[in-house]
Amino acid sequence: MIGKKTMIQLAAVALLASTGWASAKTVCYVTAADSHAYATPANKALEARAKELGVEILSLSQDFDVQKGTEQLNTCVARKVDGIILWPLDPQAYIPGLARAQQANIPAILINSPMSDDAKPYIKSFTGPDVYEEGKLAADSLSKALGGKGSVVIIAGQAGNGTTIGRVTGFTDRLKETNADIKVLDTVNADFDQQKALVVSRDLITRFGDQISGVYANDDTMARGFIDAWKEANPSKAAPPIVGINGQKDAFESIRTNEMYSTIVQSPVEDGRLAINTMAEIIDGKEVKDRLPIPLTVVTKDNVNSVEPAF
Amino acid sequence: MRFLSLASQYRVVIILGLTLIISALVVPGYFSASTLGLGLDRAATIGLIAIGLTVLLIAGQIDLSGGAVFAVAGIVSVMLQREIGILPAAIVGVLVGTVAGAINGALVVGLKVNSLVLTLATMLIFRSLAHWITNSQPVTGTDIMLSLALAKIYLEIFTIRSALFIVFIVLLHFWLTRTIPGRNVFAVGSNPAAAKESGIASDRIVFLGFVFAGTLAGLAGVLQSLVTNTGSPVFGSELTVAVIAAVVVGGTRLEGGRGSALGTLGGVLTIGSLTIAMEFQSVPAYVQQVVSGLILILLVVLDRAVTTKGRAPGTRPALISDNPVTQGEST
């Protein structure tokens, strides 16, 4: 029964610790996931900054499950925390939970992804990149590469996922807005997975062949899948311009070697830090803007050597 | 050995008790009514689906499509709100679950196919349907105030959802232990052939079991959609595994013929309180996974270690005994 003893010791430590921190403010952070290329560095940055600010973080991971997240908001309210930072994975489902937080006088902000306008009354601010904005930037970048004319395929993330919806609709809306003469041949879901993107790209290349004059992938991982599929099919021919999002290290490499046209860098570290800084200001009673973006940098061959990759 | 068998008999109670004690030691204020109420509400969604699955598992069947039915029922109940009003839409949503269950049941009984494979297929079908009718976008309901009312805590501990769960599981307990149809479910699960010979309509019981499970998954989905004011095609994608784990932790066997409603209650509460306790301590999700996996394995091993007598390990379980040919029953 070693387990019991350690447990009791653990408990004692926890009790001591909790009394020691009793005066500190606690912020509930409902994050997208614990183990993820973008979310992990964002979480770490947020927690590190919180430590500097003397704020205690109660970190809850949704593990990409919206339903779990909606229930975790209740946990936050029950813990009577001083603030909530929510990473929404759905534009609407959290609204009742946020409303409950408001009833309990707990201020809430959104990190990383936006929610629908209906959520506005219940949140103090939305910090971080805007996936919809990223879609628009990608559209601009791709239409620049194509000279405003062509036909493209979209390799989208998981169906029904907030990031996917934002990045796809941002892209298509922007094409309409600018009256670009760019046709979307097809939009396929590859779940942010490189292998799935590879398989589906093979089929797209077989189906459309030379009709494809440009590619938009919802993230760099899937862009890589298309590049590999293109190389298999046309070893000697250069691929059409490919635009990705995230700014991964390997995407930078691909841009240098002309395999990819552009990617969009958003820094997870800045994302995390901005959120906790904003929350700290709110707790101190300061007014904050309802929209605090982090810089989004479109990286092409022109600036690939002067920008840091995101991860 | 006697100690072991005692430990095994009450293992659900023991593990639940241990969870609560350790949680209370580690988490300050764990035993406050609001915390317990929260744990109960968190457990209710899993619990409602687990009620249906308990009956099915006892009858020797399984249903993997619960999470997908959960999503479809919720979507329907939200989509129809504008046309026919909230309450009728909710009822239709639950009925969608019933219909989905009836489809599962009819196919399993009618085609005489294994329920594991069949509900794997219908899981795919219902999930695709959810994406299809919503165009992969979440849909919003009309009344957010209702969502707030539904999540309200009554008597300091119950939400409507968790109260429903408790009532249903108590009803299930009495039905399974005190009524003849209830006991017949066990007979069907432990020996389908013998059950048939003694005049029990096994096919009907299996069919109704699926209808029951579908209805409860539908109910859970509708409640979830009302509480979040949203129907989403991705809801419930992680549910099925959690539900199976909860029911099995509660001592119900996948082989059929054994299980209890109160065991499931214990299993669901254990998972619920464990989740809350670990979340209160900011335990990373992957550690939570490891812990719940270990508890699952530990409990079933304990169960095996004590009750192997008279049953060779690996004996063909009832879950997979619905095909007479490969069964080797050529007589």
Add this chain to the structure above:
Amino acid sequence: MSDAAMEISGVKRNDRFTRGSRLVDALSKAGLAFAILAVALYGSVVSPAFFTSGNLLNVLTSMSIVGIVVVGMTFVLVVGGLADLSVPATIACGAILSLGLQPMIGPLPAFVLAVGLAGLIGLLNGVLVGYVGINPIIATLGIGTIGLGIVQAAVGGVIVYGSNPASAEFAKGRLFGIPVVVLIFLVIALIGHFVLSRSFWGRWTLATGGNYSAAEASAVPVQAVKAGAFVITALTAGISGGLLGLTLQSARPLIGAGYEFSAITAVVVGGVSIIGGFGSVPRAIAGLIFVQLLTNVMVLDGVRTPIQGFVLGILIVGAVGMDAALRKRGVA
């Protein structure tokens, strides 16, 4: 169903039964062949690109990774082990370790070690299922959850990239014009087929799945045979994961998500009974070919993703339904 299995299980069966069973076997084999033919025909009608060697080679390459897992999963189903749900964990183990260990010990040892560790996960499954007698669904679910949790804890949010271009070139390359991944898949499929249909281990596997107690009575080491099926699946999933890592040159903890269901679907559509005691590797691969061709045709035809899932679901119901119906007639 092989006669050897009947003999060794010591069960006397009448001729009529065996005859019926053979007829059914032939019928269901023919059914699958027809189905594949029908999809191919439809494919060439809707898309001129379908019947090109390029496209068919693509389909073959795309199915190789999951195909390797299918070979292992066949053993699990035939031995009466229902399903191995820990495949995502073993694939992740294979992919992450075979890339992550490259800088330390070199590409080949990394690959071997990765596959070996995946096999160890399989051994855990096997012991729990074969010796302790735990239901395979629960055992593999639990072990899979734990395994994946550990992998995530170990890797964190880091994407593991490959650091050995030569091994990547090899995995992505071609031999005699055929992609290396496809060749490896074919070799594993051949070995799997040989073991299941020609070797004593295969006979034992069929016997254990067909009638557990009879096989036990005729001195088949049933527990080891049952455990072995899970080790085999874990090894194939480890190889599959390692190849996945090498071809993609990157790996994440959730890289293997969904492969368990794809593999089970293929095996079941191929007419391998989930009740055990019956089935072969070629049948399972025929099922895989059918599913992959169908998906390929749907993508070429521009069918939306949700509808693809819908069609696939209906198809599984049809396949198992038809199989059950045919078999019932066979005995009657």
